Amino acid sequence: MPYQRLIVERQNSVLRVTLNRFEARNALDALAMDELSRAFRDAAKDSDIRVAVLSGAGSDFCAGGDLVWMSQCARAPMAKNKKEAQRLLDMFVAIDEAPFAVVAKVQGNCFGAGLGLIGACDVVVAASDSRFAFSEAKLGLIPAVVSTFVIPKIGFGQARRLYVTAQIFSAQFGQDIGLVHEIADAAGLENKVQQTIVHVLSTAPGTTALSKAYLRQFEGLNRKGRVANAVNALAKIRATPQAKEGFTAFFEKRQPKWSL
Incomplete structure (x- = not known):
């Protein structure tokens, strides 16, 4: 339409x-x-x-x-x-x-x-x-x-x-x-x-959506909830293929594949 x-x-x-x-x-x-x-x-x-x-x-x-x-x-x-x-x-x-x-x-x-x-x-x-x-x-x-x-x-x-x-x-x-x-x-x-x-x-695809969702959730949590949520969020994102590519690209002194 x-x-x-x-x-x-x-x-x-x-x-x-x-x-x-x-x-x-x-x-x-x-x-x-x-x-x-x-x-x-x-x-x-x-x-x-x-x-x-x-x-x-x-x-x-x-x-x-x-x-x-x-x-x-x-x-x-x-x-x-x-x-x-x-x-x-x-x-x-x-x-x-x-x-x-x-x-x-x-x-x-x-x-x-x-x-x-x-x-x-x-x-x-x-x-x-x-x-x-x-x-x-x-x-x-x-x-x-x-x-x-x-x-x-x-x-x-x-x-x-x-x-x-x-x-x-x-x-x-x-x-x-x-x-x-x-x-x-x-x-x-x-x-x-x-x-x-x-x-x-220049950022990894998908990280924008994850960041925005994390911040929306963050607003509604108390301190204890924020701490627990931070640990889970970081552990999960570090295990993703895009994070692994980011680390690999850094150590190999090259641009990550998503920015090529």
Whole structure:
């Protein structure tokens, strides 16, 4: 089924997913959410995909939730309202749980639900003049669903400040609080993304999925559980063919076969 809200392109092991509703600043309506969920769920079934780049067409990455969609949710019966909130969550989860690295390429404005998108990504590369805001409070809302994906990165202290003020902040501030990882000027943004792709492709296939699954499990464990899980995880991964190839390549002073 063709996409109406996205452009999805495959370049060898790299998937490009572009929000393509630039006339609405890539605001997320129900169709956009469903298509993003589908794009990432389908890609998760393809073991050859190593990296996905999530970007926005036009001048902005994502203005947040579509206001028409949100106003319709507000007027809907509670059961329908909850279903639409679940739709938003499902989209974030599809990105967050992707077994490959997901890189956000951010330019212009990234507001509201757009922050949930980048919170669900593994690496965020932003233009130096991009702007961010948890803008929900200005619409009488709170960043409820978004919180699951941004608080682990920015912490409760920054979340409290940014949620109650709804203030706009810069890419540099976003980097300072852990939301943004790399900053480049507009001309160098794609080059910075390419550098990240090269780094990911230099790693052993499968380790990205294992690392992400390990971190998701880590969050829900107490100290005792984390220690036990760490021992099991390391012992299992060291016994895999890819780990053995990594060790062999190191001692033979050559590149591992997966990077050739």
